[in-house]
Amino acid sequence: MPDIDLNRIFSALSDPTRRAIVAQLRNGEALIKDLAEPFDMSLPAVIKHVNILEEAGLIVRRQEAQRKPIRLQHEPLKELANWLQDYAAMWEGRFQQLEAIMKDLEKDQE
Amino acid sequence: MKQTFGATTVTTPNDHQILMERDFDLTAAQLFAAHTEPDLIRRWMSGMPGWSMPVCEVDLRVGGQYRWEWAHPEGHKMGVSGTFKEVVRNERIVQTEAYDEPWYPGGCEVSISVSDESPNLVMLLTYEEPEARDISLKTGVAGVEDGYKRIETLFD
Numbered sequence: 290m291p292d293i294d295l296n297r298i299f300s301a302l303s304d305p306t307r308r309a310i311v312a313q314l315r316n317g318e319a320l321i322k323d324l325a326e327p328f329d330m331s332l333p334a335v336i337k338h339v340n341i342l343e344e345a346g347l348i349v350r351r352q353e354a355q356r357k358p359i360r361l362q363h364e365p366l367k368e369l370a371n372w373l374q375d376y377a378a379m380w381e382g383r384f385q386q387l388e389a390i391m392k393d394l395e396k397d398q399e
Numbered sequence: 400m401k402q403t404f405g406a407t408t409v410t411t412p413n414d415h416q417i418l419m420e421r422d423f424d425l426t427a428a429q430l431f432a433a434h435t436e437p438d439l440i441r442r443w444m445s446g447m448p449g450w451s452m453p454v455c456e457v458d459l460r461v462g463g464q465y466r467w468e469w470a471h472p473e474g475h476k477m478g479v480s481g482t483f484k485e486v487v488r489n490e491r492i493v494q495t496e497a498y499d500e501p502w503y504p505g506g507c508e509v510s511i512s513v514s515d516e517s518p519n520l521v522m523l524l525t526y527e528e529p530e531a532r533d534i535s536l537k538t539g540v541a542g543v544e545d546g547y548k549r550i551e552t553l554f555d
Contacts, residue, residue, distance in 0.1 A: 295533045296530055299400075299532070299533055302400065302411075303411075303414040369400055372536050373401075373409050373536065376409055377402050377405075377409040378407075380404075380409070381404045381405035381421075383444065384406070384520075385405070386442070386443040387423075387430075388424065390433070390442045391430075391433055392424070395429075
């Protein structure tokens with residue numbers, strides 16, 4: 290698997306349309322025209338969004354006869370979720386300490 | 400993206416920011432004190448096991464500076480300073496963050512809001528550069544795994 294470029298993934302996912310496309314692909318493969326359906330925008334505009342997601346490694350296009358179904362790549366998303374979860378875990382540790390210290394002080398003052 | 404660990408929720412509202420939210424069994428006044436009184440900051444921000452926080456100075460007023468320094472018995476040191484841009488007692492502080500040896504490009508602004516209502520703590524980190532935001536997310540993790548030394552290896 291190629292190196293995951295977090296910066297690219299984050300910036301690809303910073304756009305609400307692209308997040309909606311990713312959410313839609315969670316249900317399985319789709320064609321461009323299916324993906325474009327919920328949006329009030331031109332097909333080329335949707336293709337542009339799909340290209341950005343592809344460059345970030347979040348999706349792949351499969352060649353199948355005349356069609357090119359688009360599929361979600363789960364690995365980069367998992368990787369990203371792991372970073373965020375570890376970050377949350379680090380702060381949760383600090384916050385638990387903070388809470389315990391303040392509770393101790395409270396008891397001392399009683 | 401959104402992730403929860405224990406009571407802490409982290410989201411990335413856009414490519415410049417990290418947003419953290421948590422509920423505590425504490426008052427806004429207690430949370431404010433924990434983030435602004437040196438004796439308290441030292442006790443929960445001292446970093447990884449083995450590290451101490453020999454310097455923790457806070458001049459809590461708009462335009463005032465803070466200075467935190469961490470030290471490891473083996474001689475490693477790390478320091479961060481910044482300026483308070485906003486101070487509202489028991490409600491909110493906004494401070495800039497600049498490390499002595501910057502490990503991410505551009506500046507960072509940290510906004511800490513405390514409340515008696517849920518969420519009791521909202522911390523918003525805004526980075527000038529999206530790249531800096533991502534580095535910060537990664538090194539935060541490195542901090543958990545191997546201590547602050549790992550930060551350096553990210554630039555190899």
